[in-house]
Amino acid sequence: MIPELGEFALILALGFSVILAIVPLYGAASLKTLWMEYAKPLAKAQFTFMLISFICLGYAFAQDDFSVQYVANHSNSQLPMQFKISAVWGGHEGSLLLWALILSGWTLAVSLFSKGLPLDMLARVLGVMGIIATGFISFLLWTSSPFLRYLPRYPTDGADLNPLLQDFGLIVHPPLLYMGYVGFSVAFAFAIAALLSGRLDAAWARWSRPWTNIAWAFLGAGITLGSWWAYYELGWGGWWFWDPVENASLMPWLVGTALMHSLAVTEKRGVFKSWTLLLAIFAFSLSLLGTFLVRSGVLTSVHAFASDPERGFFILVLLVLTIGGSLTLYAFKAPNVKSESSFGWLSREMLLLVNNVFLVVMAVTVLLGTLYPLLIDALGAGKISVGPPYFNALFVPIMGLMVICLGLSTAARWRDTSIENVKQQLMLPAMASLAIGVIFPFIYGDGFNIRVFIGMSLSLWIITTVAQEFKGKFRTSSSVVGKLKQLSPSYYGMMLAHIGVAVTAIGITLVSIYSEERDMRLAPGEVIELADYQFKFLGTKPVKGANYVADQATIEISLDGEKVVSLHPEKRRYNVKRSMMTEAAIDPGLFRDLYVALGEPLADGAWAVRVHYKPYVRWLWLGGLLMALGGILTVFDRRYRKNAKQQGVAHA
Amino acid sequence: MTPKRKKRLIIILSIVLGSSLIVGLVMYSLNQNINLFYSASQIANGEAPVGTRIRVGGMVVDGSVKRASDSLRVSFALTDYEKQVNVVFTGILPDLFREGQGIIAQGKMDENGIFQAIEVLAKHDENYMPPEIAETMKAKQEAMK
Numbered sequence: 001m002i003p004e005l006g007e008f009a010l011i012l013a014l015g016f017s018v019i020l021a022i023v024p025l026y027g028a029a030s031l032k033t034l035w036m037e038y039a040k041p042l043a044k045a046q047f048t049f050m051l052i053s054f055i056c057l058g059y060a061f062a063q064d065d066f067s068v069q070y071v072a073n074h075s076n077s078q079l080p081m082q083f084k085i086s087a088v089w090g091g092h093e094g095s096l097l098l099w100a101l102i103l104s105g106w107t108l109a110v111s112l113f114s115k116g117l118p119l120d121m122l123a124r125v126l127g128v129m130g131i132i133a134t135g136f137i138s139f140l141l142w143t144s145s146p147f148l149r150y151l152p153r154y155p156t157d158g159a160d161l162n163p164l165l166q167d168f169g170l171i172v173h174p175p176l177l178y179m180g181y182v183g184f185s186v187a188f189a190f191a192i193a194a195l196l197s198g199r200l201d202a203a204w205a206r207w208s209r210p211w212t213n214i215a216w217a218f219l220g221a222g223i224t225l226g227s228w229w230a231y232y233e234l235g236w237g238g239w240w241f242w243d244p245v246e247n248a249s250l251m252p253w254l255v256g257t258a259l260m261h262s263l264a265v266t267e268k269r270g271v272f273k274s275w276t277l278l279l280a281i282f283a284f285s286l287s288l289l290g291t292f293l294v295r296s297g298v299l300t301s302v303h304a305f306a307s308d309p310e311r312g313f314f315i316l317v318l319l320v321l322t323i324g325g326s327l328t329l330y331a332f333k334a335p336n337v338k339s340e341s342s343f344g345w346l347s348r349e350m351l352l353l354v355n356n357v358f359l360v361v362m363a364v365t366v367l368l369g370t371l372y373p374l375l376i377d378a379l380g381a382g383k384i385s386v387g388p389p390y391f392n393a394l395f396v397p398i399m400g401l402m403v404i405c406l407g408l409s410t411a412a413r414w415r416d417t418s419i420e421n422v423k424q425q426l427m428l429p430a431m432a433s434l435a436i437g438v439i440f441p442f443i444y445g446d447g448f449n450i451r452v453f454i455g456m457s458l459s460l461w462i463i464t465t466v467a468q469e470f471k472g473k474f475r476t477s478s479s480v481v482g483k484l485k486q487l488s489p490s491y492y493g494m495m496l497a498h499i500g501v502a503v504t505a506i507g508i509t510l511v512s513i514y515s516e517e518r519d520m521r522l523a524p525g526e527v528i529e530l531a532d533y534q535f536k537f538l539g540t541k542p543v544k545g546a547n548y549v550a551d552q553a554t555i556e557i558s559l560d561g562e563k564v565v566s567l568h569p570e571k572r573r574y575n576v577k578r579s580m581m582t583e584a585a586i587d588p589g590l591f592r593d594l595y596v597a598l599g600e601p602l603a604d605g606a607w608a609v610r611v612h613y614k615p616y617v618r619w620l621w622l623g624g625l626l627m628a629l630g631g632i633l634t635v636f637d638r639r640y641r642k643n644a645k646q647q648g649v650a651h652a
Numbered sequence: 653m654t655p656k657r658k659k660r661l662i663i664i665l666s667i668v669l670g671s672s673l674i675v676g677l678v679m680y681s682l683n684q685n686i687n688l689f690y691s692a693s694q695i696a697n698g699e700a701p702v703g704t705r706i707r708v709g710g711m712v713v714d715g716s717v718k719r720a721s722d723s724l725r726v727s728f729a730l731t732d733y734e735k736q737v738n739v740v741f742t743g744i745l746p747d748l749f750r751e752g753q754g755i756i757a758q759g760k761m762d763e764n765g766i767f768q769a770i771e772v773l774a775k776h777d778e779n780y781m782p783p784e785i786a787e788t789m790k791a792k793q794e795a796m797k
Contacts, residue, residue, distance in 0.1 A: 236744075357670075364674075372686070383688070384686040385687045385707060386682065386686055386687075387685050387705075390685035393685070519724050519744050579747070597744075610744050
């Protein structure tokens with residue numbers, strides 16, 4: 001009964017999204033206020049029924065209703081409750097339902113926090129989101145309903161959730177990532193609404209900015225969490241694999257980063273308008289492309305889900321309609337968009353433009369590397385895969401160039417800046433970062449290393465230039481505290497995010513170069529040395545978990561004869577699927593991780609053991625979180641609220 | 653030319669130059685870094701180059717997995733149900749590496765016709781068969797009909 005209710009609620013939600021897609025847009029086009037007024041209640045109704053539908057599925061999971069196919073395939077009565085709930089989005093159908101729920105959630109949020117928006121703008125934005133919702137909910141209902149039943153004969157127990165997904169990381173990672181992916185639909189909807197109405201001014205950019213920044217922050221947090229999850233759960237200590245599924249999330253993030261910066265220029269200076277629109281369209285299109293790549297199974301990936309050509313085809317059609325439709329609209333309307341000011345060669349605008357170009361180029365190289373195997377296959381020229389060296393060879397140098405520009409932009413002013421001025425401001429940071437970059441590998445490592453030098457200098461370049469600019473803010477003011485209060489949250493957000501880039505860069509540099517790793521056969525009592533640490537293997541003992549049995553090893557780690565920690569990596573065997581899982585054990589630290597994973601059992605109680613020494617690996621995710629936090633912080637700017645009030649008054 | 657046009661010309665030229673440079677670099681590094689996929693039969697027939705990084709996929713032959721007693725060296729055979737290729741790997745195999753399981757190995761062929769794997773990938777799904785293998789199998793089945 002409950003699953004049928006869920007299906008019914010989903011059909012109702014589709015009904016509301018169809019009306020949402022038609023009525024307000026028609027109202028905006030024909031200036032009928034009443035029709036436009038329908039947008040808000042429709043957004044609420046759509047969200048309510050999506051939520052009911054989602055709760056119904058969650059209920060089916062919690063109650064172990066194995067007559068529902070999706071539950072039977074992704075859950076099991078032995079599964080702990082928190083994983084039963086997260087199993088709702090552990091497979092294709094449920095994660096799409098989550099996707100649609102989040103989409104309707106964003107729609108609701110726009111309708112609630114839009115007091116400053118003129119009615120026609122709001123109607124258009126919500127209408128466009130209604131169109132997207134219509135596409136996705138029909139996709140759910142027609143090709144991947146999670147509520148289908150096994151009737152009359154249903155299994156007595158479920159097939160269990162993939163053990164890799166039975167983890168805290170999976171409870172949080174997909175919702176965060178989807179918040180980001182789907183959040184770009186708001187930026188997209190704003191772009192389309194701007195094209196439809198022809199209204200593309202500073203006010204438009206100001207409305208669109210907070211939504212874009214929040215979506216970007218969620219996507220960044222989602223990617224960061226995914227990387228962390230892969231690190232501890234896959235058992236081989238890697239944090240980024242250039243896997244197609246990872247690339248699929250990175251591309252919209254890169255374009256989203258470009259969009260965020262471009263929107264800032266559009267708001268402040270009234271230039272780059274059509275470019276901003278194009279980025280908004282592409283950020284969302286890449287989110288859709290990501291969904292298509294993950295869901296259609298066209299790519300061989302380490303963690304692609306079960307595939308189905310029909311579903312792939314449906315998303316491909318959605319993708320073509322979205323990109324084709326929005327670009328056609330863009331082609332007709334964008335030429336009317338005029339810039340409001342000009343800028344010189346050395347100006348903040350120019351540097352932000354260069355940053356945009358770099359980000360887009362990075363996204364394109366990732367896209368090429370991801371799609372190239374598909375293309376070659378389609379041409380019948382053989383089966384290939386593109387390895388990490390390709391991505392590293394292109395991504396790292398461009399990233400480096402971009403970081404240089406980041407530092408320069410802190411010294412550049414809007415419109416135009418004199419070279420003398422920039423030189424004067426940046427001489428000290430440049431010297432300091434180069435000097436520390438040279439010294440660092442001598443102190444930390446055992447001699448000069450060009451890659452450490454470049455990586456560290458670039459990271460320090462960001463930190464020192466940001467600090468220099470921050471210091472510059474106080475030159476004219478007498479009271480430090482007063483100035484600190486006066487600076488806007490978005491300024492602090494920007495600083496935090498840029499420092500985050502530096503922190504991530506330091507992490508990547510040091511963990512890539514100074515990591516040590518050994519795979520060894522270890523009998524009980526044997527010791528391996530790695531990076532001055534001694535890892536002593538004390539044998540394994542069997543342990544029993546809620547839905548698995550495991551061999552748990554004890555490995556005692558000591559440094560210069562003094563015990564540091566005892567780690568207990570496990571080799572688990574899950575009861576239902578009989579599948580093996582490596583559970584690595586990690587001793588985390590701000591400056592180094594010690595990472596131990598079990599391979600397979602060998603003769604005489606010996607095991608294949610993998611040990612890693614990972615310096616500064618935490619910095620990578622710490623930086624990612626700082627960036628996300630910075631993105632969130634920008635939204636608390638008073639001008640967004642003040643503006644909302646003023647506009648509200650003007651409207652009343 | 654007016655200064656405005658000159659500026660535009662410079663911008664357009666630099667965009668054209670920049671993008672062709674990027675495309676060139678991309679194509680170059682793509683060609684350096686693509687790994688061609690070979691089936692066991694193709695390797696047995698000597699179609700695979702020696703010393704170049706390639707991928708080979710197939711099912712692990714039952715009873716072929718042999719471990720060294722003093723190191724992590726493992727040898728096994730891969731088959732596409734027609735011909736076999738011997739693979740040697742030193743290190744820790746993925747959790748789902750099993751006899752009868754479809755896997756993909758990345759590495760190089762040596763002069764003795766043995767595949768020296770650097771990386772072994774198995775899918776985290778017991779019914780999984782790498783698409784590349786699935787396709788060669790399908791072609792085989794159709795040829796047999």
